[in-house]
Amino acid sequence: MIKQLPHFILIFFISCSQLLENGKGPFSFLPALDLLPNSQAPIVISSTPLNEQNAVSPYSEISILFSKDMNKTVTEGSFTLRNGSQSVDGLFSWIDKMMIFKPKSLLSQAGQYRYTILGSKAESSEGVNLIRDFSSNFYVNEDSQQPQLISSIPSTGAVGVQTNTSIQLNFSKAMKLASILTNISSSPQISFDYPASNLSADGKTVTLVLLAPLVFGTNYTLTVPASIQDSSGNTLIKSYQISFTIGNDFEKPNFTEISSSSVANFVATEYVNVSGFEKDDSFFLQFDEPILPSSMNDSVSFTPSVNYTIQDVSTNSTRFRLTPNSVLDIDTTYQIKVSDQIKDIQNNTLVKSYVYNIRVNGPRSRPLWVRGIYLDQANTLQINTGIIASIASDGGIGPNYNLETGTNGFYIYFCRGETLLTCDTTSSPRDLSLQLSSIDFDVRYDFGPNIGSPYLTLPLNVTPLPSDRFLIRTRLFSLAPNPSTYIFTVKGGKQGVIDQYGNYMKQDFNFRFRLNP
Structure with a gap:
């Protein structure tokens, strides 16, 4: 039977083992004992x-x-x-x-x-x-010193830089030109003329020549990356960025005039309807400083859509003429928008966009109307076209009666104006002239006993003064007597009667009549 060791003996042995490991204490004269693994760190x-x-x-x-x-x-x-x-x-x-x-x-x-x-x-x-x-x-090489970018022209933060400036980069050591040209970058992108770019005699200054002018009012950032190498192949000590601004005019241009061939400046009248425009008007746009002509392209729009050409009509690009490629539609309201993307020559955009509503209803851009149908040239015997008119024949023997002897026939009285009621009094200038080839009359059987073969003669211009009226006579033949009823039509629309300015009736004009023997 093993007896338990006294506690003081166990403590003695533990203490001795620690003293031996540390090489200290009263037993340090004893040979070292390799009791634990070697824990010393390598170097x-x-x-x-x-x-x-x-x-x-x-x-x-x-x-x-x-x-x-x-x-x-x-x-x-x-x-x-x-x-x-x-x-x-x-x-x-x-x-x-x-x-x-x-x-x-x-x-x-x-x-x-x-x-x-x-x-x-x-x-x-x-x-x-x-x-x-x-x-x-x-x-590996003897030259181990990394180059630095010492200065640049333009310097970073420069304002008022010219559009055709060359860019100079000055380094602390001779550089490889090819390394610069293939690694340098810019935002927005700058196009360089690489064959024309060159190094100074000592190789420390590179001149980058522009292939195209820079844009006024634009802030450019040129990045010179650390990958660029000197003549020994050492790379730049760090990357560099150079920011500069082209031009020093940052004030937005103002829109000072929009007018037409027939309407004076209406620049201050936005969104409300402006009247009095002719369908063949040109428009003029004026600015308070020179405008970049290329920015005018597609910067003006019409609704409904209109194609146009635009021309600089000033010596300093402050005034432009906009000419529609085709005539505008009469009695129509167009919306014109002048975009704020129009720019001055230093790339500043227009203060804001402008919107105008124009109505094409000038004196020479109003619809035609049939003012009335008459049985005499003096305009005293007017036919009531609101009912089926009953008209006495003046020639022929039944069943083929005519309306043609003497001065008889239908006299169609045309006029030009905004409405039927005002076309005889407001047309100005009083210069109505119709294209005879455009006049298209038609008479046809409507209902009742279908006998006879109605027809009419070519229209004849019998226009009296004043000249804002235009009177056409046509004679009718082979009409059956009452109750046979006929429709008389004056063709309207763009394919119908037109005047010398291209105005037309909005729709056909029709009325019914009967002939009494």
Whole structure:
């Protein structure tokens, strides 16, 4: 039977083991006992190439000597070799505590190379990590200094830059022109004339020549990226951005006049109807400063749609004439919108959009009307066209009666005006003239005994004064007597009667009549 040890003896042995591990205390004269594993962290004793070494051979290998045996797989995974942002691939080998990395290809790129061991990953064979990361830099070429952008013309923040300016970039070292031209960028995009762009004699200043002028009022940002290289292949120390503004006029242009060939300036009358326009009017637009002519294209619109041409009619691009490609429709209201995308020559847009309602009802742009049908040239015997008129014949023998002897026949009285009631009194100028070839009369049987073959003669112009009236006579033949009823028609619409200005009746004019023998 084993007896339990006294507590003070157990405490004695525990204390002694701690004193032996620490190498301290009254038993330090005893030989050391390897009671616990070695927990000391490994360190990097040396490496090649040396830190900040220049002119390193492009065939070089990277070697790193550790203080302890290392876990090879894990340590290899903690290693990187980079040239700028580019990672370099290679193969690993070991000689005792030294790890060797052989790049798969030559270290041919200029600039800084950097190799790194991550302390959090690399570990000794006992599983103890490096205390901290280890890294070292080297350069393949002798010139390892990175260039900087010293100044530019225009400088960043510049205002009032000319549209045809060249751009100068001044560097601290001689640069590769091709590297600049292929890497530089801008927003909005600037088109450069690459063959005309050049480097100064010392290679430190590049002049970028524009292929097309820059746009007034536009803020441009030129980006000079860190990937641009000097003549030794070193990249810029950082990226640069240069922002500048073309022109110094930022005031929006004002719209000062819109008028037509027949209506004076109505720029202050938006949205309400403006009357008095002729269907063949041109329109004039005036601004308080020069306008970019190209911005006028498609910047004015009509509803209903109208195609037009626009012309600069001033010496300084402040006044433009807009001419519809076809006549406007009479007695129609059009909406004209002047867009705020119209720009001055420094790219400032119009203060706002403008909207106008115009009514095409000028003195020469009013519809035609049949004022009345008469049986005499003096306009004293008017037929009541609101009922079936009963008219006495003046020739022929039944069943074919006529309305044709002497001055008899139908006299159709036309006039031009906004309404039927006012067309005889408001037409001005009083210059109505119809195109005889457009006049189309028709007489046809309507109902009753269907006998006879009615027909009429070609219309004859018998226009009396005043000239705002236009009187046409036509004679009728072979009419059957009452109760046979006929319809007399004056053709209207755009295919009917028209005057010298292209005005027409809105619709056909019809009335019914009977003939008494």
